[in-house]
Amino acid sequence: MTKPDLNKTEQAAIAAAQDFASGYLQRNSQTWEQERHMPREMFHEAAKAGLCGLLVRPEHGGMGIGTSALLKVMEELSYVDMAAAFSLVVHNNHVRFIDKEGTPEQVTHYLPKMLAGEIVGAFLLTEPQGGSDAAAITTSALPEGRGYVLNGEKAWITNTPHADLLNVFAQTNPDAGSKGIASFQVPADTPGITRLPAYDMLGGYAIGAGGFRLENVRVGEDALLVPAGQGFRAAMAGIDIARACVAAMCVGLLRAGLDTAMPRLMSRSAFGRPLAEQQGLQWQMADVSTSLRACSLLAYDAARLIERDGAAPEAAAHAKKFATEAAFAGLQACMQAVGADGLKQEFPLARHLAAAKMAQYLDGTTEIQNVVISRALQKAYAD
Ligand SMILES: Cc1cc2nc3c(=O)[nH]c(=O)nc-3n(C[C@H](O)[C@H](O)[C@H](O)COP(=O)(O)OP(=O)(O)OC[C@H]3O[C@@H](n4cnc5c(N)ncnc54)[C@H](O)[C@@H]3O)c2cc1C
Structure with missing residues (x-):
């Protein structure tokens, strides 16, 4: 890939990533590793550099860069701190998900704050019993009244310490396998959600890997982002x-x-x-x-x-x-x-x-x- 393949916005995003990596990340990454924690401030700083809306359309306030440019941005960030870079990948994917799949209400409600790094996203697919066979998740989302009740546990979730908005993948019909999986947008402070402590790991603490327990979490029908039948495909898209x-x-x-x-x-x-x-x-x-x-x-x-x-x-x-x-x-x-x-x-x-x-x-x-x-x-x- 050579520079002329990239448009001006993409070149600006890469330059911003290089500055962010050689400045803010370089100053802090070692301390975060020693303290085993990356502060929430990282998302605000990344947002100031435009790194929270990399995949969002410009008309919605993002940069809308292509895949090659995204890779180069992540290469530059990982040169200094791959764990922080992955934390931003997860956040950016969530923001893109809302931009692409969200209802106008969800877009208006969440997008500006996610672009500003004020709402941090997380992707909740993996469960304690296993992540490779993602279609076999057992977290349930059963219809109740005009909404759903969610029960289950999620493990190995990036951004656990900071996540405000959870993209929860859950099974709406255990007999339907992958076709029963739907995705829900659930604020992390919804009653019934327990944020579990981040794991003590080999290293790479900026990623903030941990888990969430969901016990009788009641959400309205407006929390449904991708319905059953399309949820698994959306997760894999x-x-x-x-x-x-x-x-x-x-x-x-x-x-x-x-x-x-x-x-x-x-x-x-x-x-x-x-x-x-x-x-x-x-x-x-x-x-x-x-x-x-x-x-x-x-x-x-x-x-x-x-x-x-x-x-x-x-x-x-x-x-x-x-x-x-x-x-x-x-x-x-x-x-x-x-x-x-x-x-x-x-x-x-x-x-x-x-x-x-x-x-x-x-x-x-x-x-x-x-x-x-x-x-x-x-x-x-x-x-
Ligand atoms: C730092 C970190 C951050 C993560 N962040 C997220 C996140 O934000 N959201 C999320 O949903 N998940 C996240 N994950 C989870 C990740 O996607 C899973 O770890 C991964 O899918 C593997 O699942 P598992 O660890 O449960 O291993 P298992 O599925 O239990 O597999 C155990 C072993 O068996 C092997 N195996 C499984 N099936 C086969 C097969 N058919 N053939 C041969 N070997 C096989 C696996 O490769 C592995 O070596 C994260 C993981 C890490 C380490």
Whole structure:
């Protein structure tokens, strides 16, 4: 992807992301990791930079950027803090969901405050019993009067500490499988909702992963965003973009890995010469560089196909699978090359390594990408 492919708004969004990453995120990410918490202020600051309405149409106050530009924005943010970047991906997807699927009332009610970072969004699909088989969710939404009653529990929800508006996926008819799944817009302070504490994890705390318990949560019929029959499809509609985005985030992580390791190898010596002249280390860094290039090509190729065809499940799965594995292996190599100091928080490598591991679960695990790729392979050879 070259700059001329992007329009002026998209170039401005990327420049804003670079400024936000090198300024605000760079100043705070390490502290957030040590405190195991990202403050709510991040959404306000991101909104000021235009990063809360990336996918919303300009006539509704957003930037309306395309998939390739979105990937580049997320690559730039992840270069400094992938967990914070993913938190913004979830928020932006929610805002786009409202913009695209919402009733005029929902758009008027929620959109301006979401664009301003005053209402934070969250996507509640995964449940404690499992996330890969998303059609098997058991959180129920049963009709009652002129509304619904929701019961169940959601797990591994990004933005749990800050979310104000929950995009809850629930089963309206257990006999209907994926066709019974609908999506509801539920304010997080609705009676019956318990916000569970964010998880104690390996790292990447800015993502704010946690859960919500829903006990007899009563919502009106106006809370229904996507009805049964379309809810599961809506949940999966943006999945190719999300997977390509995670791949681009891994590009940012690998760039950060090389930018940390290479200066160190060139300035530190062992056995009478710079580490950068030791062939074993040279080859390791050369492999990371190759991975970086391959991840970038796969990610932006998936974006190009999504922009051309509207969807690109196989390309997005290849990109996500390859990039998350390459980022984890590449960051591990960079950390090893830096020596024991790589374990310290003052080098961002430990935080980036945790982020690369998280990336292997987000928006479908590596194994689920293989399911998608295998399906495409079988189809290709059956035809
Ligand atoms: C940091 C973080 C943030 C997240 N944010 C959100 C969010 O905002 N909203 C949300 O809804 N979810 C979110 N998730 C959940 C994520 O989507 C799930 O973790 C993911 O879908 C996998 O589900 P699981 O962890 O329950 O693993 P399981 O589904 O229990 O799977 C366990 C293992 O079995 C493997 N497996 C499953 N099926 C197959 C198969 N058919 N073939 C081979 N192997 C298989 C999986 O790959 C995995 O390795 C987040 C996860 C993380 C780590």
